[in-house]
Structure formats: structure tokens, C-alpha cells
Amino acid sequence: MSNQSSPNSTEIQAIFDQIAPEYDRLNQELSLGLHRVWKLMTVKWCQPEKGDFALDICCGSGDLTNLLSKQVGKTGQVIGLDFSPQQLKIARQRFSATNINWIEGDALNLPFADSSFDCATIGYGLRNVVDITQSLGELYRVLKPGAKAAILDFHQPTQTIAKLFQNWYLDHIVVPAAERYGLTDQYAYISPSIDRFPQGPEQVKLGYQSGFSSAVHYPLLAGLMGVLVLKK
Numbered sequence: 001m002s003n004q005s006s007p008n009s010t011e012i013q014a015i016f017d018q019i020a021p022e023y024d025r026l027n028q029e030l031s032l033g034l035h036r037v038w039k040l041m042t043v044k045w046c047q048p049e050k051g052d053f054a055l056d057i058c059c060g061s062g063d064l065t066n067l068l069s070k071q072v073g074k075t076g077q078v079i080g081l082d083f084s085p086q087q088l089k090i091a092r093q094r095f096s097a098t099n100i101n102w103i104e105g106d107a108l109n110l111p112f113a114d115s116s117f118d119c120a121t122i123g124y125g126l127r128n129v130v131d132i133t134q135s136l137g138e139l140y141r142v143l144k145p146g147a148k149a150a151i152l153d154f155h156q157p158t159q160t161i162a163k164l165f166q167n168w169y170l171d172h173i174v175v176p177a178a179e180r181y182g183l184t185d186q187y188a189y190i191s192p193s194i195d196r197f198p199q200g201p202e203q204v205k206l207g208y209q210s211g212f213s214s215a216v217h218y219p220l221l222a223g224l225m226g227v228l229v230l231k232k
């Protein structure tokens, strides 16, 4: 990894290619299955409807793409976009719904026309892109007027005790668990990435600066996670 404080795109892509085989198993174990609840809430917050054209940016192994697919139904379509070939390989193996298209692409340069999508999600992706402002600008561009996006990610809690717990859990539960698979460095990346990630009020400000007409941040799990809901 470069000696910069934050990894570049190539390094980020490599992390997610490398963890792809164990990603879902570790998420399930380390969140005690709660990540599924957070993802369900995220999809609900972008208000998908039957027949919608939906987008899951930074789709990874496809959890949110699959949930959107169920919501939009047979008359709808979902695009799952990610720049990690290995994550997309896992996604294609896990989910075969005919209303899903998997696309290898960059969240910072979405291969879609303006005002294409009725709703969108980003699950644990915004913290990992190298340019949050560019990513939010692209998200705004491809959404239809009035469309909603829901962005789930880790969040730096404001309460000291919660922050201490988050750091402890990441350092003493998450990273040692990743060691079992030789993925120590990849999972050790999470903690500093959370420290660099804007907190809720700053995310809201970035949402408005990107042109969204409304931006609300909902903390989850005492602020250890959060969902930013944006409306174009």
C-alpha cells in the first residue's frame, strides 16, 4: 500500500479482490448477522417500487442488489456496479435473478445517462471511494428528479464510550478474525478509513453541496453505523 495516509483506487480494488472469498462469511460472523438488518433498512429508505430501475453502487458481493431486485420485482431492473472483478464474480454466483445486471465500473464515472434511476443504494462504498464529492455528484447526476438514495456505512460515534467500543471491537475481534484467513492488513484498513470518513452532519452538508434537495443522516447502533438518505 502507498505511503499516503489513504489508499489509492488500485489499492482499494486489490483489498476487495483479496477479501472476496471470505467477505460474506466474515460480515455475517462479525456483525452477528446484524448487517442484514442494516441493509434491509437501507433499501427501505430509498423507497424502491415495483417496476423501478434501481442502482446499487459499490455492490460488492451483491447483498443490496439482491434486496433491491426483490423490491422492484419482475417488471423492474437492478444494476449492481462495482470495480472489483472478484467481488462481482461472487455476486454472480450468489444471485441469479433475471432482473439483475452486474456491471464492472467506477462509482466516480458511472456509465449511465443523466436521470436514469428511480432509486439507488451505496452499502459500505462511499467510505471506500477515493473522492466522496465526485461520487455524490455522479449519484446525483444519474438519479431521476425526486428519486432517493440511501447510503449505509460505518460511522464514527460521537459518544466516547461508543467510539472506544468500536475501536476495541475492530482491533480485538475483527482483525484477529481476519488473521485466520491471512487478511489482517485488509481488515486493519477499516479503522483508519472510519476515522477519515465524514460524520453525519458533514455527510448531510456534502449531500446538499452535491445538489440534493434533502439530506438526512440516521445513526444506527449508537452511531457505530449510519445511513445517509438523499433526495434529488
Ligand SMILES: C/C(=C\Cc1cc(O)c2ccccc2c1O)CCC[C@H](C)CCC[C@H](C)CCCC(C)C
Binding pocket: 015, 019, 023, 026, 027, 028, 030, 031, 032, 034, 035, 124, 127, 128, 166, 169, 170, 174, 186, 187, 189, 190, 224
Ligand atoms: C457489512 C459490514 C462491513 C463491510 C465492510 C466494509 C469495508 O469497508 C471493509 C473494508 C475492508 C475489509 C472488510 C470490509 C467490510 O467487511 C459491517 C459488518 C462487518 C464488520 C466488519 C463488523 C464490525 C461491526 C461493528 C464495528 C461492531 C458491531 C458490534 C455488534 C455487537 C455486532
Ligand SMILES: C[S@@+](CC[C@H](N)C(=O)[O-])C[C@H]1O[C@@H](n2cnc3c(N)ncnc32)[C@H](O)[C@@H]1O
Binding pocket: 012, 013, 016, 017, 057, 058, 059, 060, 061, 062, 063, 064, 081, 082, 083, 084, 087, 105, 106, 107, 108, 122, 123, 124, 125, 128, 129, 130
Ligand atoms: C465494503 S464493500 C461493500 C459491498 C456491498 N455494497 C455490501 O454492502 O456488502 C465496498 C465495495 O466498494 C467497491 N468500490 C470501492 N471503490 C469503488 C469505485 N470507485 N467504483 C466501484 N466500486 C468501488 C469495492 O470494490 C467493494 O466491492
